[in-house]
Amino acid sequence: MYAILLLFLVPAALAYSRGPPVANAGLCSDMIPTDHNGGVSLATDMDNPPYTITTSSDMYYAGGTVTVTIAGMGATMFKGFFIQARRTNLSMDTDEAIGTFSGAPNGTQLLECTVANSAWGHSNSDERTTVEATWNAPMQDEGPIMFKAIIVKGVPNRSHFYMNVTSDVMDFTQTPSTTPSSTASSVTVPLVLMTTIALGLAALLAARRQ
Incomplete structure (x- = not known):
């Protein structure tokens, strides 16, 4: 009986430590972590997440780069995260990951949601209070965008997480002139x-x- 129970527990633990399971149908589009308590968080402050997503600029341009930082408020730690850039114009596809990430630090990884490196997430369950990477804008105007994330606090267990944690909206601007x-x-x-x-x-x- 113990051996059977261990067979169930080990895959779950490995999935958590290896990062967001982008192979699971739906995660890349609806961003619902169904492998965490069926996608239902046990956090009691879901409407006021203790985390922020900030960007180095409030504008982006074709082919430009922006530094993206996830941080816990008051040094609140987190064990996992999954983040994408998304369009905010409701007349466009708002479920598609926009642009790509690069410069992922240790303990994190670049992930594929249809396009390689279009998402970024954890690769282990270490505690962290801040994490930073570079977002590379696409080569065309995608309209206003924002960064959207799932952040897993992991305390007291992995069922304590926050969905729809977002950054401020970034607008598109023309490429800076060199004349x-x-x-x-x-x-x-x-x-x-x-x-x-x-x-x-x-x-x-x-x-x-x-």
């Missing part, structure tokens, strides 16, 4: 004009003195 700015041009023209006027006045005064 000389209009400000520099507008400064140069008045300086040339002032120099010309000064030389003219000097010539006029010299003529009057003769």
Whole structure:
């Protein structure tokens, strides 16, 4: 009997330590962790998660990068997480992972949700209070987006988790220009004009003195 029980427990423990099971149908789209208590959290503060998702910019541009940080408020720790970038425009597909991640630190991993590296999550059950990686924007305007995550507190057990933890919305902007700015041009023209006027006045005064 104990051997049978162990066979059930070991796979569950391995699934937790190896990271989000993206092979499970639905996780990449609905972001419901059905392997954690059937997707029903036992956390009593679901409406006020003790975690934040912050970004290094409130704008993104085609092919640009943004630093994404997940942190526990007041050093609240967490043992697992699963995060994607999602469109917020309801007239578009809001269940698709947008862009890719890179620079995943130790204890975390890049995951595939249709596209390689389009999601990021834990790779072990170590306790952590903050984690950071780079998000690489797609090469086209996807409209406003935000980061959406599942964060597993894991205390007192893995059934204590938070869904729909989100960042602020990031809007799309055009690629920063590499041409000389209009400000520099507008400064140069008045300086040339002032120099010309000064030389003219000097010539006029010299003529009057003769």
